[in-house]
Amino acid sequence: MKKSDINSTEIARLAGVSRSTVSRVINNYSNVPAETRDKVLKVIQQYNYFPNVSAQVLAGKRARTIGLFLIEEGNVSGDMLTNMLIVSVIEHASEHGYYVLTHIIRDAKDTEMIKNVREIFFQRRIDGGIFIGAAIREPLIEELIDEGFVIGIVDQSLSDHPEPNRIVSQFNNDSGMKQAVAYLAGLGHSRIGVINGDMNRLSGQTKYEGYKTAMRMCGLQVNPNWVLDGDFHERSGYMAIQKLLSQEAELPTAIIAANDSVAFGAIRALKEHKLRVPEDLSIIGFDDHALSEKHHPALTTIRVDFSDMLKRMTSYLITKIEQKTSDIKEITIDCSLVVRDSCRRI
Amino acid sequence: MKKSDINSTEIARLAGVSRSTVSRVINNYSNVPAETRDKVLKVIQQYNYFPNVSAQVLAGKRARTIGLFLIEEGNVSGDMLTNMLIVSVIEHASEHGYYVLTHIIRDAKDTEMIKNVREIFFQRRIDGGIFIGAAIREPLIEELIDEGFVIGIVDQSLSDHPEPNRIVSQFNNDSGMKQAVAYLAGLGHSRIGVINGDMNRLSGQTKYEGYKTAMRMCGLQVNPNWVLDGDFHERSGYMAIQKLLSQEAELPTAIIAANDSVAFGAIRALKEHKLRVPEDLSIIGFDDHALSEKHHPALTTIRVDFSDMLKRMTSYLITKIEQKTSDIKEITIDCSLVVRDSCRRI
DNA sequence: CTGAAAGCGCTTACAG
């Protein structure tokens, strides 16, 4: 008989006890004398027995699995940031004895996709889930929360009547933008533009709002020609600069990009037009992507700790799953300016 | 009642049939008349019912989940290659209706770790697993194969008596090395060194063997001073060059690195010593890492299609899980030279 | 074509 075919009845027989007792030992019940416990444990060890998880779940235990849902319209494969997010969740879940089922959502509006995700929850494959990359108020997610599933959402704020099973997290983008604008203003810049992120995402909105507020606080004018559309991807930064240079208007002296990828794209476009960074134009990013340090020029940016965020998110999620605590959880992580070579004093 | 609390008894009652019939509809039995099927399906749709997967598995169905085990001693987080591997498996599994439970193994020798992995299989959480980054003949993996679990191993060859539940894949490193050496020889190089990968891994060995064979075929001498140790990580390439330059011996004119990360490290060390690539030394990598194209100088390398490999691995694994076919599967993927700027004619 | 029933491998009140 393969070790993997052993079940609790067999263990009980070999240890000379009932299945109830085997179960009590496995689940660490206090009312089992040390002697009995040891005897059972020895057989379990010897036969390499692990209780069938489906049977355990069916009998009322938790699956000890959480879902990680990455909403990425483009190709996820290329980005090392994504990898860090996945690994963060897996490793921190593992510390709590949980496993992670990762799922990629190419299109959050696709009915087939929605059905798929719903299935994972309703089938009881997972005890809860974390969503990354969701738009503000995604119907699918709202439905899952209504159903009572424990859900963590990255880059989201709490609603007015927050449900006890909703956990949200975001960076303090407002503060990040203030640091960026203040830094540029300190270098003598007053013509500061911005390339926005995806405005369907909370961070897209809060970053833009933060930019406007910070400009006002520094007594600077926002020039509508310098507010450029983007979507957090490299290509959108490239396109934004193309558009900026094609319009005959005056150029800004500095631009803040919604994230580092966008900044990379912007710099690529500037290079093609023989504009140097920072000599002709200062650029500041957001995230502190792993590549930013190695970039030419090394990118000045607002650092953000994704790993810490995911760690806390994962930890809160599991706590909520296990204790069913009803205290609301909202995670906000601070950002900090990292000065490198992509901005100059004027 | 929450939708998520509905079960097959409830569906049966609402549709006016027995649970047996509900189950037959769900499992697409042919002996259910269209009318009955539609009636049941309508109720299932309406109540958003999904069968409890634990109950299904316990009753004998598959979990439709595969495990993905990444063995990485260092920090996985940084690498975009890892991300591509994870995403490849998830997406291809998804096409077959399978889910992926990803697990990171920091130390394949740690007993706690081993117990953890074993647990995932023995608990019947997954129907099979894929291992990436394993050493040649990892005891844990061999045990799992002995137990009858369906296992796919990347960078591994078939044993002499291959079990029907073992699937292996590797790149044609021999051919890759031949292309690299032949290309350099064609540029006039005869003093060609190598920085090896991890010799505990199959690819570490086959690459080195391929190098030696190719040198012989080109009528070139292997100078032991130019055979440098490494481990596939960037730092080892850096260290290898440091060591090479510290010894008073003659330098090679070209070096082949076990992979692109190693090549990056080597170039970094050369730069620190004011040696230019390719003017002073030609470097050729392996993998065609996403960063190689953007590197300065753009890296000449041997391209390898990880995505294709994982796609086929995932697909074979699932086929084997479902059909229990016993035909042996061994995947070998070809490599191709990509010429960029890191090698010069001499 | 369809239902009643056994069985999958656990957990946990219940009774002693």
Added chain:
DNA sequence: CTGAAAGCGCTTACAG
């Protein structure tokens, strides 16, 4: 402290 028994929600041979 411990065992017998019910129950978790399915699937599937069996009988009709």
